[in-house]
Amino acid sequence: MSKVITRTVQAQLITRPPATRPLTPALRYDTGDPLAVRLVFPAEISLDGEEVAWAFSRDLLAEGLLGPAGEGDVHICPCGQQRTVIELHAGEGVAVLEFPAADLRDFLRRTYEAVPPGAEGALLHLEEGLDALLRGV
Template identity: 70%
Template sequence: MSQVIEHTVQAQLITRPPATRSLAATLRYDGADPLAVHIVFPSDISLDGDEVAWTFSRDLLDAGLRGPAGEGDVHVWPCGLERTVIELHAGEGVAVLEFRCADLWGFLRCAYDAVPAGSERTHLDLDETLEALLRNV
């Protein structure tokens, strides 16, 4: 059985600099999907009133805490010594959020304790993944 880690953290949604809005976000890591992390935002901030979840690479979050990282829809970079910015691109627009570095590092530490870096492949159930993909075809 895989371990699921969830941390609720505070973030600042940058709406129009320098305006911000505080919100709670949930960081989620599931050892059954060892290469990914998830950020779940509450329904009250979405355009359609539904909870919003973003999924991207655990390595991207790790790299973005050290320096600018990301291509495509998700970009992560340090903002001073205590903050990290995560920028999310969607068809509806761009969301720019600031998180405390300590919160993101704490979450990553727990994720790496659950599935150490380099051992992700041993936690992947490739047969189940392939079966799930074929069911959706």
Template identity: 70%
Template structure:
């Protein structure tokens, strides 16, 4: 069984350009959910004081490191050679965060080492996922 991957990284919350606020984030990848990545933020940045977690496709992160990507609540794009922007849309508003691209690439490389592209289905428990969708878990 593969281990969960977590990388602590620094980001800049862009509050009102050009103002920024530094914050810590944790990039999270669980081979049991091989198609998804998560970004976890500390509770002090949330409006209600709770922890903040965003889950989106591993493929979206990969594509966004190469060029603009995303159509829904999460958009990712490179900003120059060294930075990547992740934009998160929620009912409360939009958060725009800037990460070092090298940090995101390093995390993604570890995720691909854990579960290579095309091998995700070997890590999925489709029966458990279907049971959860049907409310049998």
């Protein structure tokens, strides 16, 4: 049975520097998908009225707290000692969000308590998945 860790965090959507808009997305980690974290935006703040979740690797979050990290759709980098910036790249444009770094570090620490770094593979059940996929072949 998987365990889900959720933490609502305060963020600032940087619209046009120095303009910002406060947001309260949630960070979510599910031990059933131990390599990923999700940044979840509630329906009331999304463009289409639906909850929106961005999934990216837990390692990317850890790297981005220490220095610039990310290729593709998600980029994370520290902004001084107290803040961390997460950029989300989509076809519609780029959303730049600023978070308290302490909140992200605390969330990451809680995920490590649930699944220590390097122990993710034991939870992936790859053999069972392959067996089910290849059954009857």
